Amino acid sequence: MEQMQIDLKREQQAARERPRYPYSVVARVFFGSMDMLVGKETTLAKAKLVxxxxxxxxxxxxxRERARVKRHRGDPGLVQEAGAIVLWGREAQENERWHLLLIEKKIREDAAGEPWYLSAPIPFLMAGSYALLTWTMARVAIRRAILLNAEFEDHAEHTYAQLVHGHPEWEDQPAESALVQKYGSFRSWADVFRRVGLDERDHMNNSFVFAGRPEYVVEYEGMPVAAGSGPQVG
Ligand SMILES: [Fe+2]
Ligand SMILES: [Fe+2]
Incomplete structure (x- = not known):
């Protein structure tokens, strides 16, 4: 990942000070259920579950969009819109995969054990339930589905801002492994997770734009051009 002139510490602080997006009932029930299951404390293990x-x-x-393209090949507007969502979705999935790899790397470096909720079949069951919810919402109301994701990404960014704040020792822990180097060049593990938190803001911003709510985009110096400029879905 290319390193831009971004003040990661400032953006983490900005996230801590920024009020949360006014979450919907669905999002609040989801976050509340997660807190009840795994506890309210913000931990690396909880971030791994996220x-x-x-x-x-x-x-x-x-x-969904691949299926739409198959059905409407003669509609260039729809194909272009669907293609943009497919591209964004694939990039975001890859980025989220990196987040998981980085957390697993940090947990290994810390030689920390994993809590019960990261043992099979709990994560599988949670991911399955979430897949059913998102699959259903994508078919019924795609804009609402993407807006719900913006809420999840807002929650994720605040989680990382809090996580780094709760681990001042990470400031002095170098992150120099080959895996981290592939993600980027960072002074410390604190900066790695600050960058991860900012990735979540990028995901949130793109979600707001695709959902037709660009007024909620949270801008910052050095933000990618794509965030805040993608197409909206109908
Ligand atoms: Fe993530
Ligand atoms: Fe994300």
Whole structure:
């Protein structure tokens, strides 16, 4: 990932100070259920669970849009719109996969054990339930489905901002493994997870744009051009 002139510490602080998006009932029930299941404390293990779920909606949209393209090949506007969503969905899934790999790397470096909720079949069951929800929403109301994802991404960014704040020791822990180097060049593990948090903001911003709510995009210095400029879905 190309490193731009982004003040990661400033953006983490901005995320901590930014009020959360006014979550919908569905989102609040989801976050509340997760807190009840795994606890309210923000931990790496909890972030890992979030990352296991994170690619699920993008995968659902990718499948939906591929099916639409097959049905409407003669409609160039629809094919272009669907293609943009497929491309975005694939990029976001890849980015979320990186987040999971980085968390797993940090957990291994810390030689930390994993809590019960990361043992089979719990993550599988949660991802399955979430897949059913996102698949259904994508078919019934795609804009609402994408807006719900924006809420999840807002929640994810705040999770990372809090996680880094709760681990001041990460400031002095170098992140120099080959895996981290492939993701980017960072001074410390604190900066790695600040960047991950900012990725979540990019996901949130793109979700707002695709859902037709660009007024909610949270801008920052050095943000990618794509965030805030993608097409909306009908
Ligand atoms: Fe993520
Ligand atoms: Fe994300």
């Amino acid at each position: 990352e296991i779920l994170a690619p699920v909606p993008y995968h659902a949209w990718e499948r």
